[in-house]
Amino acid sequence: MRKDLHPLVMVGLVAGVTLFGRVLPTWTLSLATIAASNALIALGIVVLARTGNVSFGQGLFFAAGGYGVALIANAWGLTDAVAQVIIGAVCGGLLGLVIGPLIARYSGIFFGMLTLALSMVFYGALVKSTALGGSDGFNVGRPSLFGMTFTDTREADFMLYAVSIIVTGLAGIVATVLFRSEFGLTSLAVRENNLRVEYLGISANRVITINFVIAAIFAGASGAFALMAQRHIDPQFAYWTTSGEFVFVAVLAGNQSVAAVFVASMALELVRSFSNLYLPNTWQMVLGIFLLGIILFLPRGIGSLWIRRLHRGKDFPTTEPVVAKGIAQ
């Protein structure tokens, strides 16, 4: 995203993709909804990864958002899709505010392990809590939008698709603006050398915390989408393999482009559903080989496919891969 695309153009793109949903077949709609929701949480991981920290426990905020929305929906009968996304984002963000400052002191593998540990604590607590349905979870009703209820499944699917595309698109625009901002560049500096950033009078911990909270907000909203799409929630939301998949999308995308996150997420969902269809017993193997291939042949992620081409021949320093801090640091 070095070649500056104006935010208004991006708004147009999002609107275009949303309207495009009218002509898509139904199965693609729900696929795209899930892909957009996964892209949102993976975007959070990319935001955080720019400070050099990779969270292996985004499932924590994913589940927090999902459970928060589900509980409020069942208690107060709140079914509005937009309100649910906001509630999910608030739940994730609040939890992020609590955990972020504590966790910002850690880096590298310890950051990853601690986030994983916290999400597993949450998972353990959820499995234990019989009030929340234990390991079976519970169901919630169909979401509505601005007072409209959707009885036709096609219309309901499109509504969810539209909301998820618009929200994720807006998050993408926010992230792009953020990446270009002073704060976004400071985050990169924290990844390169947090000591020097501290010497310059900026609190590296605060930069990490803010990025962490942003990632948590995205994850919470994503949890709300997952809930609306499945209309069911269970502790699996917080399990480590769920978080692992989101990191998977983030690595697939690389950190050079926000658009790449959407492409990567869609690619993953397509690979998953096709291998589910044709190789039902070995889809995990397909996923694993796919991941190995990407890491091996596209170390900078899917985004490098078009970003590199854009700058070929120019004297332009390329950014490091999403999680490459360099082994000799």
Next chain:
Amino acid sequence: MNFFLTIVLDGLIQASWLFIVALGLTLVFGVLKILNIAHGSFYALGAYVAATAVTMVAARGLPPAVGFVAMLLSVALIASAVGLLLERGLLKLFYGRDEVVLLLVTYAVFLILEDVTKLIWGVNPIYATQPYELFGNLEFAGLYYVGYDLVLIPISAAIGFSIWFGLNRTVMGKIVLAVIHNEEMSVSMGVRVNRVYAIAFAFGVLLASLAGALTAPKISMQPGLSSDVIILSFAIVVIGGLGSVEGAAVGAVLVGLARAASVHLLPQAELFMIYLIMAAVLMFRPEGLFRRETARRI
């Protein structure tokens, strides 16, 4: 009092096999700086291979003792081969990349092995209980225990001691320690780091599968085994300090006791307890209980 003793003994039995798994994980991390998510899959692989070996021996009408030996031998053979193959054939390609990228590579291996075990052994539970009766039942302070369970404790202590001895008192071990502490310096001193890498990884796989084989008679083998084990052994090595043998021992005992205590006192809180301990340890000692401080290289 008896209740307390039950918890301690159950905890130690748990700790014994967890320690062997964690030892492999911590060794691989120490040498290769890879946090190996696929480690749990190697445990599962060991358990499945052991089950096959035991069943084959039992089908020929041989005594369970032969089955026990056959299962250990077959697992040792297959695990070393798989370990060497993976390290030379796959991991080698990714050296020099970031720790987190390597973590994802092992995650991919985990996904692949998960399906490979399903393809070979199917999704139905498999049992291999014959060696479990090998050591009879023992009475201990008024409690009855399966002898096999109690025998696991000295076995794992012996394995732990030989690893410690091998690392600290032999030339090969000293070389491995040198690579753990400073790889560049070891290279310049003429150590073949690549070979150390291959051996260490194969050894890590061997330990995981050995633990799988030793526990195979106690459990039912089914999909999902590997992700449960990796979660436990992660907690252990992080509590003890990544790359530390003593740490793995202390972490295993802590996790084993926590597991046994919660099983007896508060059954549903098992996973919760273990990760609470891990989070608490990380809060106060981010490097784990036993990790040496390392100088920061800027």
